[in-house]
Amino acid sequence: MNTIITIGRQFGSGGREIGEKIAEKYGIHCYDKELLTRAAKESGMCEEIFEHQDERPTSSFLYNLVMDTYSFGYNSSAFVDMPISHKVFLAQFDTIKKTAADGPCVIVGRCADYALQDMENVLNIFIYARLEDRIERVMKRFPDLDRPEKARDMILKKDKQRKSYYNYYSSKKWGHIETYDLSVNSSVLGIDGTARLISDYIEAFEKTY
Numbered sequence: 001m002n003t004i005i006t007i008g009r010q011f012g013s014g015g016r017e018i019g020e021k022i023a024e025k026y027g028i029h030c031y032d033k034e035l036l037t038r039a040a041k042e043s044g045m046c047e048e049i050f051e052h053q054d055e056r057p058t059s060s061f062l063y064n065l066v067m068d069t070y071s072f073g074y075n076s077s078a079f080v081d082m083p084i085s086h087k088v089f090l091a092q093f094d095t096i097k098k099t100a101a102d103g104p105c106v107i108v109g110r111c112a113d114y115a116l117q118d119m120e121n122v123l124n125i126f127i128y129a130r131l132e133d134r135i136e137r138v139m140k141r142f143p144d145l146d147r148p149e150k151a152r153d154m155i156l157k158k159d160k161q162r163k164s165y166y167n168y169y170s171s172k173k174w175g176h177i178e179t180y181d182l183s184v185n186s187s188v189l190g191i192d193g194t195a196r197l198i199s200d201y202i203e204a205f206e207k208t209y
Contacts, residue, residue, distance in 0.1 A: 001026045003202055004100050004119065006112040008126040008166070008174065011158035012134030012141075012151075014191045015127035019106040021195035022202070030106040031099060039088075039095040089169055109162070113180070114170040123205050125198060126180040130187040131155070181205070 005022060009015025016032055023030035096107060096115040100122070107116075113124040129137075131152070138151040145151040166174035177183050182201055186194045 001104050002121055003104055003206055004122045005106045006122060006124050007108045010128045011155050012138040013127045013129040014186045016108050017191050018127055018195045019108045022198055023106045025199055028104045032108040035092060035095055035110060039091040042095060111166055111169050114172060120209055123202060124180045126175060126183040127186050129185060133187045
């Protein structure tokens, strides 16, 4: 096993669970919010800041400035003067690259596919599902969402945040089929079936390099 798997996902589609099952099958680590802890530690910023900014866009993002700053590192004057949301993105971007350099793993969300686009052994997956299935899953996960309308509102809000974040920081489009190597509807095969399908795809992918 030499593949790094990135997973983009609709909220409530089971993307994180699928990623964990794939990681368990291959004996590798699945990174989700653990990335925030590592990014905070390596950047010297408070972890709570990363949690608050997690996969949330900013309307004042200056793409060229941020990417130029990334090439110079955290100590540049431009980085020091940068809004906190930009600093968080750069720290996560750097952490994702370091995590991938450590070896095969599964990385969920956070523009990981974009951060690793120059690596050949990366397989980019997107998980989506029928809205009614996502509502059911979200209601089970969050007891406070005791009505389908509440769950639906949360799903739409989270998807909007993820889409805006991804489209802001990436040159690709969130959820668009051409952005990923494989897009899977988890409603069709369920969590376990989707994980098995992706595992088969990974094994076929590994034979290509």
